[in-house]
Amino acid sequence: MTPAEKRVADFMQANREEVMVSSAATIATQANTSDATVIRTTQALGYSGLDELRQTLAAEMRGARSLPDRLSKTVKELGAQPDAAFQRSVEVHLDALASLGKHVSGADFKQAVELLAVSSRVVLFGLGPSGAIAQYFGxxxxxxxxxxxxxxxxxxxxADDLHALRAGDVVVMLAYDRLYKELDLLLAEAARLQLNSILITDSLKGKLQRRVTLALSVPRGKARLLSMHTATMGLLEALLVGVATQASARIGTSLDRxxxxxxxxVS
Structure with a gap:
């Protein structure tokens, strides 16, 4: 995506209700770009036009977000037979990885790598399954x-976790869907200590990007289906490779040990 298209995509993500009732020209004005750019962005996100995008948004806003509902819709979408579910799941994962390149710019990726490479310590936040992914990254x-x-x-x-933060930390947060109390307090404490921070999220960038050093948008599969973390894992693996390019001597010594x-x- 071009910078203008990325700006439109971020606006759409953060202002879904407004997009539902706005024309391309109105969205363009809000995102400080042209209506042609709005249409190109919509198509880059995989929709034929604004009408299809609005239909998807309407379905999301109407639908329940409970885990049983997501499971039922996932089975219906991906297929009840194991072989069909496997093939469709692979397609969803590939789509997520492909869209990752549209959501994370080269400049943002470079900044994230640079923040991690020079850090004295990396603090990792995630709740539930995101916590397990954060632990793997750690x-x-x-x-x-x-x-x-x-x-x-x-x-x-x-509170004990927050108490352990110290100057020089870089905070990496995996956060999706909503602003939990723990995340809100972590953001506040990181700001108080003037720590660099990286937010990895699917829907909170518009709300929280002013509270972090860098916010990266990562899709988690189709809306209202079970969340899939392929894109998150892909981004984290890419960050590891990026860090390796910046600190090869240090990393080589550590891996030798x-x-x-x-x-x-094993001896």
């Missing part, structure tokens, strides 16, 4: 020789 960074801290508790224990320890375990 393990890989540890192998690269980076210190990490997972902050994934809820309730009062999250890790390999020596592994050899002792």
């Amino acid at each position: 393990i890989q960074l540890n192998r690269f020789g980076y210190q990490t801290l997972n902050v994934g508790h809820t309730g009062l224990l999250f 890790l390999n020596a320890l592994r050899e002792k375990l």
